[in-house]
Amino acid sequence: MSDIKNRKKARYQRVYNQLKLLVIKSENLTSRMATINAILYHKMDGFFWVGFYLLDDKKLQVGPYQGPVACLELPYQTGVCWEGIKTGQPVLVPDVHSFPGHIACDARSKSEVVIPCRNKAGLITGVLDIDSNLLGNFDESDVQELQKIVDLLNL
Numbered sequence: 001m002s003d004i005k006n007r008k009k010a011r012y013q014r015v016y017n018q019l020k021l022l023v024i025k026s027e028n029l030t031s032r033m034a035t036i037n038a039i040l041y042h043k044m045d046g047f048f049w050v051g052f053y054l055l056d057d058k059k060l061q062v063g064p065y066q067g068p069v070a071c072l073e074l075p076y077q078t079g080v081c082w083e084g085i086k087t088g089q090p091v092l093v094p095d096v097h098s099f100p101g102h103i104a105c106d107a108r109s110k111s112e113v114v115i116p117c118r119n120k121a122g123l124i125t126g127v128l129d130i131d132s133n134l135l136g137n138f139d140e141s142d143v144q145e146l147q148k149i150v151d152l153l154n155l
Contacts, residue, residue, distance in 0.1 A: 005141060012145035015043050016152075023152050032153050034064040040130065040149070041066035048109060048133040052117065053081045054126035060085065063126065071105040079103035084114035084127045090143045094136040106131070113138040115146045120154050 019039055023032045033052050041050040051065025053074060060074040060081055074081055078101045084091045091114040096102045099112075109131040117126045128150050132138065 009141060009145070011043065012141075012149075015039055016145070016148055019149060019152055020155075024155055029153060030064060036128070036149060036152070037064055037066045046132040046134045046137040047130055049106065049129070049131040051129055052126050053129055055085065055124065060126070067131070068106045068108075071103060074103055080112050080114050081127050081129050084116045085124055088116055088124060090115050090147065092138055092140070092143055094138070096131075108133045110135045111137045113142055113146065115143070115150045117150055117153060 019036060022035050022039075026032060026035075037050045037052070041047055049065065049067030049070065051067065051070060052063035053060045054063040058076065060076075062070045062072050076082070077086065080091050080093055080096070080099060080102060091112075093099045093102075093112045093114075096104075096109055096112050111132045111134060113130050115128040116124050117128060119125050128146060130138070130142075130146070
């Protein structure tokens with residue numbers, strides 16, 4: 001494993017440990033989401049926008065986030081976030097401009113990763129969406145580590 005990957009994995013481990021200690025202090029889902037956003041936004045390199053989009057009666061609406069102003073509602077069944085909802089799987093996009101139907105809430109966004117969020121019953125309730133202003137900023141290691149962090153919502 002390269003030095004860069006080792007450093008990234010170590011940073012994710014520190015972030016996870018910090019988040020775990022913080023989120024157990026609140027049962028409030030919004031508080032947990034806001035805390036996850038703040039830590040990831042400020043601690044991870046290249047995380048330009050970090051936030052949650054939440055399902056509300058077949059609408060995907062912005063929840064807590066950090067970064068530039070977001071789209072308030074994402075058009076039904078369009079874009080990277082809806083792809084995560086439809087498939088129930090993480091979505092990794094090295095170049096958002098090559099993703100069919102990509103929604104550009106901010107033109108500076110160049111790569112994206114989406115992790116579906118599930119409630120304790122296993123139903124998808126939304127997604128964690130992270131954008132970078134760098135091409136190819138995310139890889140499978142981000143998907144794995146971010147999934148662990150999203151799982152903290154249901155402690």
